Amino acid sequence: MPRRRYAAASAPGPRERRRARTARRRTPAVVLLLPLLLLVVVAVVAGRGFRRDQEADPSKALKILYSGLQSHTSGRVKEAAADYRRVLKFDQENKYAIYNLGVIDQTSGHPVAAELKYRKVLLLDANYEPALYNLAIIRADNGDSAEAISLYRKALDVQPGDAGARRNLGLLLKRMGDTVQGDAELAKAGAATSAMAGLAQVLGPGSPP
Numbered sequence: 001m002p003r004r005r006y007a008a009a010s011a012p013g014p015r016e017r018r019r020a021r022t023a024r025r026r027t028p029a030v031v032l033l034l035p036l037l038l039l040v041v042v043a044v045v046a047g048r049g050f051r052r053d054q055e056a057d058p059s060k061a062l063k064i065l066y067s068g069l070q071s072h073t074s075g076r077v078k079e080a081a082a083d084y085r086r087v088l089k090f091d092q093e094n095k096y097a098i099y100n101l102g103v104i105d106q107t108s109g110h111p112v113a114a115e116l117k118y119r120k121v122l123l124l125d126a127n128y129e130p131a132l133y134n135l136a137i138i139r140a141d142n143g144d145s146a147e148a149i150s151l152y153r154k155a156l157d158v159q160p161g162d163a164g165a166r167r168n169l170g171l172l173l174k175r176m177g178d179t180v181q182g183d184a185e186l187a188k189a190g191a192a193t194s195a196m197a198g199l200a201q202v203l204g205p206g207s208p209p
Helices: 013-022 022-056 060-075 077-090 095-107 110-125 129-141 145-158 163-175 181-204
Strands: none
Touching: 060 077, 077 095, 077 110, 095 110, 095 129, 110 129, 129 145, 129 163, 145 163, 163 181
């Protein structure tokens, strides 16, 4: 079993030519109206842009994200999801909110929705290791071992000491028939786990796992 870590003109015809001739006397009025229309269009576009700028507020998004994380770690998943969605109203490209919504989907049994969110995160940050790791789990569960292996390798390029990613990679390689490389990755995973355990003993209680 793999180790789980779940933590956006054609030319005018004859009729049109006749209309053009009969409208020549009115042309000056049309010319006068065009600048006014252009001004209206520019004003509307500028107004829309201003509203978008007003809605974008990364500092407010950060406060809501922190609230969502507190709810999430306390097991209040619905509250957390609501906060993460609120974050995206102020910062549509907040990879942390998108990723955490993906984690909620994945742990709630909705891998398709989770995959979409992880892929969106990776469009924003191709080296975001948690998204690479969790997406690899989904692809492996769906039988796409080749993409899962690629994702684990990329995750290990970003975080070489990730024992979980290395262990899962080793298991997949062995399943694909590459026993030698698979065993090598599993041995590295064991060494990384031992190193982390030794570091935890040195640091004492309260140190990261």
